[in-house]
Amino acid sequence: xxxxxxxxxxxxxxLGLPGRDVTEKMMKKRGFTEMIMTSSGxxxxxxxxxxxxxxxxxxxxxxxxxxxxxWPPVCSYRRKNNCKEAWTTKVGLxxxxxxxxxxxxxxxxxxxxxxxxDDLAFALDKLFGVRGIGVALKxxxxxxxxxxxxxxxxxWMLAGDVPWGMFIESCKRLRIMKRSDAxxxxxxxxxxxx
Amino acid sequence: xxxxxxxxxxxxxxxxxKSLPFEWMDRAIKLQLxxxxxxxxxxxxxxxxxxxxxxxxxxxSISLVSKSWHKIERYSRHQVFIGNCYAISPERxxxxxxxxxxxxxxxxxxxxxxxxxPHEWGGFLHPWIDAxxxxxxxxxxxRLKRMVVSDESLELLSRSFVSFKSLVLVSCDGFTTNxxxxxxxxxxxLRELDLQENEIDDHRGQWLNCFPDSCTTLVSLNFACLxxxxxxxxxxxxxxxxxxxxxxxxxxxxxxxxxxRLMSCAPQLVDLGVGCYENEPEAESxxxxxxxxxxxxxxxxxxxxxxxxxxxxxxxxPICENLTSLNLSYAAEIQGNHLIEFVQFCKRLQLxxxxxxxxxxxxxxxxxxxxxxQELRVFPSDPHDEEDNNTAVTEVGxxxxxxxxxxxxxxxxxxxxxxxxxxxxxxxxxxxxxRFRLCxxxxxxxxxxxSQSLDEGFGAIVQFCKGLRRLSVSGLxxxxxxxxxxMYAEQLEMLSIAFAGDTDKGMLYVLNGCKKLRxxxxxxxxxxxxxxxxxxxxxxxxxxxxxSSCEVTLGGCKRLARNAPWLNVxxxxxxxxxxxxRNEEDEREKVxxxxxxxxxxxxxxxxxxxxxxx
Numbered sequence: 056x057x058x059x060x061x062x063x064x065x066x067x068x069x070l071g072l073p074g075r076d077v078t079e080k081m082m083k084k085r086g087f088t089e090m091i092m093t094s095s096g097x098x099x100x101x102x103x104x105x106x107x108x109x110x111x112x113x114x115x116x117x118x119x120x121x122x123x124x125x126w127p128p129v130c131s132y133r134r135k136n137n138c139k140e141a142w143t144t145k146v147g148l149x150x151x152x153x154x155x156x157x158x159x160x161x162x163x164x165x166x167x168x169x170x171x172x173d174d175l176a177f178a179l180d181k182l183f184g185v186r187g188i189g190v191a192l193k194x195x196x197x198x199x200x201x202x203x204x205x206x207x208x209x210x211w212m213l214a215g216d217v218p219w220g221m222f223i224e225s226c227k228r229l230r231i232m233k234r235s236d237a238x239x240x241x242x243x244x245x246x247x248x249x
Numbered sequence: 250x251x252x253x254x255x256x257x258x259x260x261x262x263x264x265x266x267k268s269l270p271f272e273w274m275d276r277a278i279k280l281q282l283x284x285x286x287x288x289x290x291x292x293x294x295x296x297x298x299x300x301x302x303x304x305x306x307x308x309x310s311i312s313l314v315s316k317s318w319h320k321i322e323r324y325s326r327h328q329v330f331i332g333n334c335y336a337i338s339p340e341r342x343x344x345x346x347x348x349x350x351x352x353x354x355x356x357x358x359x360x361x362x363x364x365x366x367p368h369e370w371g372g373f374l375h376p377w378i379d380a381x382x383x384x385x386x387x388x389x390x391x392r393l394k395r396m397v398v399s400d401e402s403l404e405l406l407s408r409s410f411v412s413f414k415s416l417v418l419v420s421c422d423g424f425t426t427n428x429x430x431x432x433x434x435x436x437x438x439l440r441e442l443d444l445q446e447n448e449i450d451d452h453r454g455q456w457l458n459c460f461p462d463s464c465t466t467l468v469s470l471n472f473a474c475l476x477x478x479x480x481x482x483x484x485x486x487x488x489x490x491x492x493x494x495x496x497x498x499x500x501x502x503x504x505x506x507x508x509x510r511l512m513s514c515a516p517q518l519v520d521l522g523v524g525c526y527e528n529e530p531e532a533e534s535x536x537x538x539x540x541x542x543x544x545x546x547x548x549x550x551x552x553x554x555x556x557x558x559x560x561x562x563x564x565x566x567p568i569c570e571n572l573t574s575l576n577l578s579y580a581a582e583i584q585g586n587h588l589i590e591f592v593q594f595c596k597r598l599q600l601x602x603x604x605x606x607x608x609x610x611x612x613x614x615x616x617x618x619x620x621x622x623q624e625l626r627v628f629p630s631d632p633h634d635e636e637d638n639n640t641a642v643t644e645v646g647x648x649x650x651x652x653x654x655x656x657x658x659x660x661x662x663x664x665x666x667x668x669x670x671x672x673x674x675x676x677x678x679x680x681x682x683x684r685f686r687l688c689x690x691x692x693x694x695x696x697x698x699x700s701q702s703l704d705e706g707f708g709a710i711v712q713f714c715k716g717l718r719r720l721s722v723s724g725l726x727x728x729x730x731x732x733x734x735x736m737y738a739e740q741l742e743m744l745s746i747a748f749a750g751d752t753d754k755g756m757l758y759v760l761n762g763c764k765k766l767r768x769x770x771x772x773x774x775x776x777x778x779x780x781x782x783x784x785x786x787x788x789x790x791x792x793x794x795x796x797s798s799c800e801v802t803l804g805g806c807k808r809l810a811r812n813a814p815w816l817n818v819x820x821x822x823x824x825x826x827x828x829x830x831r832n833e834e835d836e837r838e839k840v841x842x843x844x845x846x847x848x849x850x851x852x853x854x855x856x857x858x859x860x861x862x863x
Contacts, residue, residue, distance in 0.1 A: 125363030125772075126747070127632050127663060127690050128721075132420065132446040132474070136555060137581050137604075137630070 155183050155231040166223045172215055201237040204229045296325045305330045324348055332792050334372055338850045339380035351390035358795050358844055360770055361395055365797055367823055369857040375402045382409035390415040403428030407435035415441035425450035433459035441469040451477035458483045467491040471498035473522045473553060478502045489514045498522025505530050505538060512541040523553035526561045543567045552576035559587040569594045578602040578628045585611055593618045602626040605641045605663060612646030616653025624659040625650060644671035651678035659684040666697040667724055672706025676713040685710055686721035692748040695725035702726055708733035721745040731755040735762020743768040756780035760787050770795040778805030785813045793846035801843055804836030810863035817852060818863040819844045
């Protein structure tokens with residue numbers, strides 16, 4: 056381990072009980088995580104408290120979860136064919152997952168086959184057999200549903216704001232929410248306009 | 250033990266054959282026979298008796314009884330199982346068993362499944378096919394696991410063995426659909442082509458077309474792991490002319506209407522693997538599918554369903570009561586409630602592989618519906634916990650299953666949390682476990698209620714499950730769990746350890762206690778040279794030992810290699826430098842990956858630069 060002071064030890068996040076040697080070994084495996092944690096540790100004032108937007112964000116990103124090689128022991132064939140990871144390769148081809156509140160299964164839609172938001176609106180309507188989703192994209196405030204998307208950074212944004220080209224490049228997945236549930240969801244602000 | 254074996258053989262023989270002369274049958278009834286007495290029988294009779302002994306372990310025992318038995322056994326052995334392809338050479342195998350018809354070979358160590366073994370490590374099929382071909386062995390069946398197979402090998406295979414019937418490849422790689430084309434074209438008597446979870450380079454060619462029109466002998470065809478398109482009409486024609494076809498597993502390139510047609514011309518199917526149907530089918534297609542399914546009254550096993558709209562699962566309702574085996578572990582699209590709805594009607598299920606999206610509630614339904622369940626595997630749908638997933642399984646589901654399914658003997662369970670209390674309950678509910686593999690997703694996670702280690706829980710498993718042969722442990726574990734394992738796990742043959750233990754004592758408890766241990770694989774645990782070197786002779790009784798990210802050093806491994814010339818001690822080092830530089834070696838340096846195994850043929854010659862054999 057690095058020769059930091061007590062400060063590093065205290066602010067280091069561990070998975071197991073404190074003081075266990077094995078977790079140190081595990082930390083070695085996740086070099087990247089270690090860097091993030093010890094660097095943010097030296098910035099924080101509190102001991103052991105995870106605070107501040109930066110560290111919270113780290114906890115959400117995949118690198119902070121135990122990305123130990125070969126763990127959990129799911130064989131590589133199964134990982135490729137099943138897990139969420141498999142989806143990320145599909146995004147490049149234009150397919151994204153779409154979920155709709157109240158509908159028990161996920162669907163997929165090919166963003167590449169739509170030309171603009173109107174097209175997408177039409178496609179979504181058809182996908183779920185519910186009219187009105189599309190309206191949300193165009194009108195914004197006058198309908199039951201709100202269409203949001205998760206972008207490359209993991210933030211949820213309201214669909215329809217950014218130019219189409221920018222949208223399809225950064226959209227990882229879509230979600231159609233009831234407007235009533237959307238407030239307080241934690242959508243990122245629209246930007247300069249807000 | 251040999252006497253008991255003979256007695257059993259005699260009884261079998263007696264019960265099956267009415268053609269033995271009376272005095273021999275009389276002797277068979279008197280179970281006091283010794284081997285010297287048995288030698289008065291002609292060789293053909295002894296061989297006939299040996300035919301009833303199929304297990305390769307029993308046959309190995311028989312061959313040790315006497316020289317004459319060894320000889321008879323050699324020539325009558327048709328099925329050979331080689332657990333480690335580097336333990337023996339093809340030439341020696343053929344010399345000993347010239348009448349070989351069926352060969353099973355395993356190559357890379359188990360942890361290769363989790364990307365811990367470099368791709369080029371070894372396990373090549375070619376030398377085996379080459380030798381078998383040159384010796385004109387009458388090979389009929391080949392089963393491979395974690396081997397590197399080339400198109401060239403497949404072609405040689407297809408041309409060399411006239412009676413070749415069955416090819417089963419599991420987790421292999423190195424070949425393309427061109428190799429499959431050779432098999433299809435040249436193996437005139439092919440009955441089985443079973444490809445499970447292989448990495449195959451799909452040239453999207455016409456390999457299925459290569460089955461000649463005269464090929465009508467197929468019993469089993471599984472190409473689910475192929476990624477590319479296939480010629481659908483070739484497949485339909487092949488299925489139509491294969492009246493004996495019992496098992497068909499198609500890949501994702503077979504659309505719904507094609508599946509319907511296939512099932513319509515093969516209503517005798519027993520085992521079906523379904524492709525990929527994202528979009529909801531039109532009502533008419535769905536009705537046709539359902540009609541075809543209804544006719545498959547012999548269908549007992551269902552799998553596939555990757556990327557399938559849930560409604561397609563409902564098409565199988567008519568036959569779900571007949572199912573004994575269901576593998577929905579690739580059905581990431583089907584949400585928990587749909588899974589539950591389906592499974593609750595599968596009352597005859599013996600084998601269930603499913604994703605954890607079924608949830609504890611779903612497992613409770615399984616526990617109350619599937620009373621015949623013998624094997625359960627619950628895989629993680631979100632292995633890295635990226636989504637806030639409240640429907641994954643916990644100890645609650647495991648306990649429910651153990652309480653509800655009295656015939657359960659094998660389990661693989663991925664979960665987020667566990668408790669000692671739950672494990673103790675499970676152990677008491679299911680003393681008949683043969684295989685118990687528990688994977689708590691977060692390494693070193695303790696009992697989530699008491700925050701203690703899970704030593705007591707796993708201790709109970711080994712104490713109550715006296716027939717346990719395979720065990721994988723996880724969660725927070727100290728040396729104590731290994732004390733329990735060494736003490737109680739008398740039948741244990743395979744043990745997998747990760748992020749566990751405190752000192753060398755842990756590993757020593759296991760090595761000293763588990764007399765039947767054959768395979769030990771350890772990663773990220775603090776076991777070092779003292780444990781490795783304590784009893785070198787132990788490794789002669791085992792197939793292999795794997796240790797990665799532990800505390801063993803180069804010096805320790807060298808000492809081991811010196812003291813045990815019958816072992817291959819391999820150091821796998823994946824640095825850019827490849828083979829370790831002689832003058833930079835430091836005996837105190839920790840070894841990244843160690844793999845050792847017993848062998849009768851010494852150091853292998855095909856090791857890549859990243860592998861050093863001491």
